Amino acid sequence: MKALAWLALAGLSCMAAADGQTQFAQKANATDVERYEYATNLDIARVIHTENIPDDICEVVPIHIFYEDSHGERHTLEYSVMGGHF
Template sequence: MKALWVLALSSLCVTAMADEIPTDVANNTVPVEEYTYSTHLDIAKVISMSEVPSVCEVVPARMEYEDSNGQRHILRYSVMGNGCSNG
């Protein structure tokens, strides 16, 4: 019975700690920007890019990058999938 109480109390503690989000992480959310042909891109360093699926259609893609001022950006754009054959 004591072990059951310890288990119940420890699960409550873990749940309470999981609800707390550090303020530095919560305040640093980067908005996702939609790419258009008129978008000025200032890409100094690419951090990550999403993989293009093997389908023969236009699919959404994401790129996270830093500009020349060191600020992070997330860019969403459209790309043709890699599943088309030329034949």
């Protein structure tokens, strides 16, 4: 739970992304996507981009975060969030 809270805070603090970073987000392959689970050990040194939470959906949806680890390698992580429509 602690890691998920950190993940959410990190995503909110890094919403602005440069064009090159956005292109990285668009190039992510479905096979390269890691799926977040409660026991996932996260090594996030820098958040590159996070997808916006949809405002028009009232259900749990997958969201992606694109980040670099402490070794400079880029990763795509998928996790679930509740849509913003209440």
